[in-house]
Amino acid sequence: MNWNSLLFVIFPYIALSVCVIGSVYRSIYRPFTISSLSSQLLERRKLYWGSISLHYGILIILLGHLLALLLPRGLMLWNAAPVRLYLLELTGLALGIWALAGLAILIYRRFTTRRLWPVTTRMDWLVLILLLVSVITGVWTATAYRFGSYWFTAVFTPYLWSLITLQPRPEFVAPLPWVIQLHVFNFFLLLLIFPFSRLVHIVTYPLGYLLRPWQIVVAMRGRVTPQAQ
Amino acid sequence: MQLDSPVLRRWSIWLLAAVLLAAPVYLVRATSLQQSSSEGQAIFAQKCQACHTIGGGRLVGPDLQGVTQRRDLSWLKEFISAPDQMLASGDPIATQLLAEYNNVPMPNLALSPAEVEALIAYLENPAAGGAGNVPPSAAPAGPGDAARGQALFSGQIRLQNGGASCIACHSVAGLPTLGGGSLGPDLTQVVQRYGGEAGTASVLVSLPFPTMQGFFATRPFTPQEQADLLAYFIWAGAQPAPQQTTSPAAWFWAVGIGGALVLFAGMALFWPRQRRSISEQLRSMG
Numbered sequence: 001m002n003w004n005s006l007l008f009v010i011f012p013y014i015a016l017s018v019c020v021i022g023s024v025y026r027s028i029y030r031p032f033t034i035s036s037l038s039s040q041l042l043e044r045r046k047l048y049w050g051s052i053s054l055h056y057g058i059l060i061i062l063l064g065h066l067l068a069l070l071l072p073r074g075l076m077l078w079n080a081a082p083v084r085l086y087l088l089e090l091t092g093l094a095l096g097i098w099a100l101a102g103l104a105i106l107i108y109r110r111f112t113t114r115r116l117w118p119v120t121t122r123m124d125w126l127v128l129i130l131l132l133v134s135v136i137t138g139v140w141t142a143t144a145y146r147f148g149s150y151w152f153t154a155v156f157t158p159y160l161w162s163l164i165t166l167q168p169r170p171e172f173v174a175p176l177p178w179v180i181q182l183h184v185f186n187f188f189l190l191l192l193i194f195p196f197s198r199l200v201h202i203v204t205y206p207l208g209y210l211l212r213p214w215q216i217v218v219a220m221r222g223r224v225t226p227q228a229q
Numbered sequence: 230m231q232l233d234s235p236v237l238r239r240w241s242i243w244l245l246a247a248v249l250l251a252a253p254v255y256l257v258r259a260t261s262l263q264q265s266s267s268e269g270q271a272i273f274a275q276k277c278q279a280c281h282t283i284g285g286g287r288l289v290g291p292d293l294q295g296v297t298q299r300r301d302l303s304w305l306k307e308f309i310s311a312p313d314q315m316l317a318s319g320d321p322i323a324t325q326l327l328a329e330y331n332n333v334p335m336p337n338l339a340l341s342p343a344e345v346e347a348l349i350a351y352l353e354n355p356a357a358g359g360a361g362n363v364p365p366s367a368a369p370a371g372p373g374d375a376a377r378g379q380a381l382f383s384g385q386i387r388l389q390n391g392g393a394s395c396i397a398c399h400s401v402a403g404l405p406t407l408g409g410g411s412l413g414p415d416l417t418q419v420v421q422r423y424g425g426e427a428g429t430a431s432v433l434v435s436l437p438f439p440t441m442q443g444f445f446a447t448r449p450f451t452p453q454e455q456a457d458l459l460a461y462f463i464w465a466g467a468q469p470a471p472q473q474t475t476s477p478a479a480w481f482w483a484v485g486i487g488g489a490l491v492l493f494a495g496m497a498l499f500w501p502r503q504r505r506s507i508s509e510q511l512r513s514m515g
Contacts, residue, residue, distance in 0.1 A: 010250075017249045052496055057492075076393060076394075080394070081384070082383050082396065083405075085384070086407045089481075093481060094486075094489050095488075097485045097486055097489040098489040098493070101493070145410075146410045146477070146481070147396070147397055147410045147412075150397030151393060153393055154397065171442075172443040175336075175339065
C-alpha cells in the first residue's frame with residue numbers, strides 16, 4: 001500500500017460511506033437539522049451577490065462533472081469539433097470564476113458582518129475554506145491543464161467507475177499534477193464533512209415544487225410601504 | 230436493552246467505522262498481491278519496448294543490452310523505479326543520459342519494487358525469457374496521410390478503438406487560436422525530440438506514458454492511425470515556427486473573467502427585486 005492508494009482508494013471509500021450513512025442517520029434521527037440555517041434575515045445584500053453566483057456556478061459545474069461521468073461518449077462527440085470544445089471550456093471557466101467571485105464575497109461577508117458572527121460555527125468556516133480550495137484548484141486546472149472537459153473522460157471517468165464498481169484503479173490519478181490531485185482529494189474531504197455541516201441542505205432541493213399545483217401570491221409590499229403611511 | 234440507547238448507538242458507530250476502515254485496506258492488499266514476480270518480459274514488452282531495444286540499437290532511449298553489467302545494480306533499480314526523482318536530484322549519470330537522448334526524460338512508469346526486480350532479472354538474461362518471443366515494435370502500416378492525422382489529432386475523425394483525441398491534452402503549432410490541451414507536452418517538435426521517425430513511431434505503438442497508459446492500454450491506435458499521426462507530426466515539425474501571438478492561457482483568462490462579468494451584469498438586472506426588508510426600511514427611517 002502507498003500514499004496513492006491511501007488518498008485515492010481508501011479515503012474515498014471512507015468518505016463516501018460516512019457521507020451516505022451520516023446523511024441517512026441525520027435525516028432519520030435529526031430531520032429538522034437538515035438545513036443551511038440561512039442568515040438572509042441578518043444580511044441580504046452581499047448575500048445576493050455572493051450566494052446566487054456561488055450556487056448557480058457550482059451547481060452547473062457539478063452537473064457538468066456528473067455528465068462527464070455518466071455520458072463520456074456524448075461529451076467526446078460534442079468535443080470532436082475544436083470550436084465546440086473551446087465553447088464548452090470557456091463557458092465552464094466563466095462559471096468557475098463567477099462561483100469563485102461569489103465565494104470570495106461570501107467569505108468577506110462572514111468576516112466583516114458582525115451580526116453574523118454569533119450564528120457562524122467553525123464548521124461553516126471549514127465549509128467555506130474547503131469550497132475555496134475546490135473552486136481555486138478547479139479554475140487552476142481549467143486554465144493551466146487544458147482541456148479538462150475532454151481528458152476527464154480518459155482519466156476520471158474510468159477512475160471513478162473503478163471506485164464505483166469496487167475495482168479501484170488509483171493509477172489513473174497517480175501521474176497527474178498535484179493541483180488536480182488536490183482537487184480530487186478535496187472533493188472527498190467535502191463528502192466526508194457533508195453530513196456534519198450545512199452542506200446537507202443540498203439534499204433538500206425542493207423538487208416537490210415541480211409537481212405541486214400552482215398558487216396565487218398577492219404581494220402587498222409594493223403597495224403599502226411604511227413610508228406611504 | 231432499549232434500541233435507541235446511547236451505548237448501543239456508540240458501539241454500532243465504532244463497529245461501522247472498523248468495517249469501513251478494514252474493507253478498503255483488504256481491497257488494496259488483494260489487488261497488489263496479484264502481481265507475479267516473473268513477468269519481466271511481459272513488462273518489458275508493454276512498458277519499455279516503445280523506447281528501448283535489447284541489442285537492436287538506440288531508439289528513443291539507450292539499447293539495454295548488457296545494461297546490468299554497465300550500471301551499478303542499485304543505481305539501475307533506483308532509476309527504473311523513479312527516473313524523475315533521479316533527474317530532479319541531479320544524479321550525474323541520469324543528467325548525462327538526458328542530454329545524450331535529446332532531453333527526453335524517461336517517465337516514471339510507477340513500477341512496483343517487485344516489477345522492477347522482475348525487469349532486472351529479465352534484463353540480466355534476456356535469452357532465458359525467450360528474447361525471440363518479444364515481437365519487434367510493429368511498424369506503421371504504409372505511408373500515413375498528414376491531413377487525416379491532423380483530423381485524428383483534433384478529433385474530427387474518431388479514434389477507432391475509442392481513445393480520446395490528442396487535442397484533449399496536447400497542442401501542436403498551427404491549431405486554431407486557442408490551441409490544443411496543456412495537460413501533456415506540446416507535440417510540435419515531437420519527431421525531433423524522440424530521435425526521428427523510428428523512435429516516434431515506436432512510441433505511438435504503446436504510448437508508454439503513465440498518464441496515458443491507464444486509458445490507452447486498452448484503446449491503442451490502429452496501425453493506420455499511427456501512420457497518419459506520424460505523418461502529421463513530421464509535417465507539423467517541418468513548418469516554420471508561427472508568429473508568437475497571445476498565449477492560449479491569456480485568452481482563457483480574458484474570456485473567463487469577461488464571461489463572469491457578464492453573468493454578474495445579468496444578476497444586476499434582478500437587483501431591484503431585492504428590496505429592503507420591512508425592518509431595514511423601518512430602521513432607515515430612524
